[in-house]
Amino acid sequence: MPHLQSPAALPPLRETIARHGLSASKALGQNFLLDEQLLDRIAALPGALRGRDVLEIGPGPGGLTRALLRAGAQVTAIERDARCLPALAELDLAFEGQLRVIEGDAMKIDPARLFTGPYAIVSNLPYNVGTALFTGWMGGEEWPPQWSSLTLMFQQEVAQRIVAAPSTSAYGRLSVLSQWRAEARIAMKVHRSAFTPPPKVMSAMVHILPAPAPAHVSMEVLARITQAAFGQRRKMLRQSLRPVAGAIDALAKLGIDPVRRAETLSIDEFTQLARELS
Incomplete structure (x- = not known):
């Protein structure tokens, strides 16, 4: 050719x-x-x-x-x-x-x-x-x-x-x-x-x-939170996030109702959670 x-x-x-x-x-x-x-x-x-x-x-x-x-x-x-x-x-x-x-x-x-x-x-x-x-x-x-x-x-x-x-x-x-x-x-x-x-x-x-990344938020921590939260998406956060150390206390500190489910949290709320745990 x-x-x-x-x-x-x-x-x-x-x-x-x-x-x-x-x-x-x-x-x-x-x-x-x-x-x-x-x-x-x-x-x-x-x-x-x-x-x-x-x-x-x-x-x-x-x-x-x-x-x-x-x-x-x-x-x-x-x-x-x-x-x-x-x-x-x-x-x-x-x-x-x-x-x-x-x-x-x-x-x-x-x-x-x-x-x-x-x-x-x-x-x-x-x-x-x-x-x-x-x-x-x-x-x-x-x-x-x-x-x-x-x-x-x-x-x-x-x-x-x-x-x-x-x-x-x-x-x-x-x-x-x-x-x-x-x-x-x-x-x-x-x-x-x-x-x-x-x-x-x-x-x-x-x-x-x-886009600009939110300050003081770890990708690793955010990945761990979302994996736990959406891994059991039908459960309330107080159950799905229990394996993540400190997550339940972070929910209380941020005023996020622990009976909510993962799909109701905004991306900003997830990044706030990650910031608390980073």
């Missing part, structure tokens, strides 16, 4: 997938996006990308990668599926100097070691590791993080949990950990028919920006 010299020389994504004999792996949580207009819209969600460092997890055959490269981003893509590497190598030729592909497991790679400055994360996340990767990026005691924004594809149910407000059915631990020091919104809903193969559920792009 001749070397591709320009983005215009790239064949359609479907042709690339067929030529390399690629198919989405259920074991790797893959679902390919092929609609180039949709992919360009996704790549536009973080704002202007020209010259910016972008991390993509699980690029697969490179549909979103193409869109990010067209937008002018400097893309670092982590892919564990060796079958997809030849297709990504073609993009490296077409967008000379813009793409770095790392073969490996994103769960075992620290993004901070890949970049010297800020970077955006834009990804159609593999469904089987998406939530774990996300909570890892949102975790840690140092804030603001090195990443400047997260623009991520989730199953719609997970996306709704990330942005949920208190006293709603979707509100839970993921909502608190996502919103206590960041702004999260659903930026775009994506119909299941946009994917190959179509998943059984609808999807959504979530866009997250870091």
Whole structure:
């Protein structure tokens, strides 16, 4: 096959997938996006990308990668599926100097070691590791993080949990950990028919920006409180938080009624509790 010299020389994504004999792996949580207009819209969600460092997890055959490269981003893509590497190598030729592909497991790679400055994360996340990767990026005691924004594809149910407000059915631990020091919104809903193969559920792009963290609140303590509170969400706080040392006394000090349930507490109330116990 001749070397591709320009983005215009790239064949359609479907042709690339067929030529390399690629198919989405259920074991790797893959679902390919092929609609180039949709992919360009996704790549536009973080704002202007020209010259910016972008991390993509699980690029697969490179549909979103193409869109990010067209937008002018400097893309670092982590892919564990060796079958997809030849297709990504073609993009490296077409967008000379813009793409770095790392073969490996994103769960075992620290993004901070890949970049010297800020970077955006834009990804159609593999469904089987998406939530774990996300909570890892949102975790840690140092804030603001090195990443400047997260623009991520989730199953719609997970996306709704990330942005949920208190006293709603979707509100839970993921909502608190996502919103206590960041702004999260659903930026775009994506119909299941946009994917190959179509998943059984609808999807959504979530866009997250870091926000100032409340003072003197430990991420570790907040994680422990929310795990206990929402781990037994049907129980009153006086029962669900009993295993957390000092939590019942902190409720009394803050004037939070111990007969309330976790889903009725605001994010501010959770951070006040964490501050008392930090």
